Amino acid sequence: MLPKAEVAYFAIADISGYTNFLAAVELDHAQDIIADFMDAVVKALRPPFRLAKFEGDAAFVYTTAETIDGSLLQDAIEGAYFKFRRRLRSVRQASTCECKACVAMGDLDFKFVVHHGEMVKQRMGGREELAGRDVILVHRLLKNTVGAKLGGRAYALYSDAAIRAMGVDPVAQGLIAHRETIDIIGDVTLWVRDLEAAWQQDDAQRRVEVTRADAHAMLEFDIAAPRQTVWEFLTVPGQWQQWWDADTIVEESGKGRRGVGTKNHCMHGTHTVVEELLDWHPADNFTVGITLPVPDAPRIVMTRAVLDGPDGTTHLELRLAKPKPKDRAFVDGALAKYAERMTQAIAGLRSMLEGKQPVSDAVEEPALTRSSGRFLTDPVKSGAPR
Template structure:
């Protein structure tokens, strides 16, 4: 929200305006395209700028709306999210999905370009890394633009200069400060992150954790897909919402959110390595004294997830596969929920008897979900501030004809 909204006319642009919110807790994230300085040597600058504009757009789009763009800094995007605590699963999902999208876009741009100039040929030389910190910020408007100020803003930028490559050999990574980890609800050591320490002038020693994104990319490529499509769905329900897939995903997958909209759910207990949601995790979805067990088999933020669900009934347990897909549309998302038929004749018979009850539960729950998503969107709109414009590739440049990221 514009700090001046509802107040007297704005002062001249040369005057700084301090946000009335004073200091706020925030997660600060910088996504930096690595290797760009070396890439510029001996390449065609106009083509290089088109490629940079396209890749930066891919990165910022993938980080939104969880993170807002504070500033574009050459080949880096400085973003932030105002929050006291961090949902570690959502944060890591956002970072990894952004990196995966960057890898795919880099490949697509290279394949789509018929140009054989150095700038286009050397696209694979470009990499991506992240630095993430949690601290306090002061938002201030300078010449009509919002600026973030404070020691933690300085620190997250200092983290870009580090010895991660030399000490670990990793080129694609997310570097999380200890303050960031302390604000998260996951066990980063159990997730395989490495602890390191960097020392900076006037700051001292800073504890950090390194997340290997190249390893996560390989795991993503090798993982088996488990997906219930329309042809194999014994039950399906499609729910439109104006929320983008990222926001819908947050409400559907976060245990605390589910309790608020899913009918009859009194609690969700997550059992997972490092307390991170994803493949191999199990949700115990409590309905009073009874629990529905959901084993996560596939996890593709913010596209879909699939679980093997076991539902206790008076006639015996029923087991089936369920996929929840988030289809992006021009004005939001269509949430597709599809259940495959149980494998045994007994379970199919039980599910048939429960079909009317199941349909009522699903429709009531998704109606609640859609309403809460609308309320959340309205809240976010009321707090929104202007973001810097993203650079655009020339319509007649080497990427002409390639669809937007």
């Protein structure tokens, strides 16, 4: 039988500075550093993406989800880059190694290319591979002139096909219009996100998180479903409304991108509860300020955290901030009602998600190359005997 064409999003995470890095430093620590950073990025991308294969200094990932929330997909790309930057910073702070590889690791960076189109799966060399014109295109887009336009800064490059499939307004979201001419394929319209600027903004943002230690009260639930799936059902209005007891949930996000400042209007009959995002860290946790439809009601602050549980399950924590003494009685009363509603709603969410993940016929994912962490545990001085 001929392979069946499937529609998919494709993405490539490519390490910038890879060739120069390997050519100028000690290979044992260099390879370990590369594996460490690539592991952080790929884990952050999946899900919604799956790993198709490693390609030297790049990871090729894809998803065949029929519909995917545009904000969710962009969060995955940017979140993967932020995880790399945080990992780079923590490694550099922890490392005492003076070898050339460890000194030069700060020269490494990532760029991402995202496209939407068709593909087929075909067996080559004993395993399935993705093939097709759009698979070729996303790879060809790695060779572009964006780096010169941004002065060598990290970026995410989205094809116009990907932007249209996500249903986002690139101009409203501040993406930069770009164009490349690809041999045989021709002119391609593209949109660029400056990831260095996005990282600086995210890193400078004041955290508004209720920790376990600081919480006035906390509700905890275990759900036998992947963390990314639970995150999606907590944050995407269309998914959220399937299990929460609101009549309608209307998202007000201004530029069409979910994040700090986004407001969700949860309508219950003639009453509306407004939740404003005060902090946003996909797909780890987010904090909301809740305004109840009660005159002079205090604003209730809550952090919702999704954590990895055992065997692919998710542990959900709802952490309530300590109220002012004068508001404690009101908040405790509201919490009691909320806990009852949430317990019932989570039971419905569990019935929707647990044990009902579709069996995938996707390409088998290759194993990640594990870093031994030798560059952290076995520091050396550059030029010393190995």
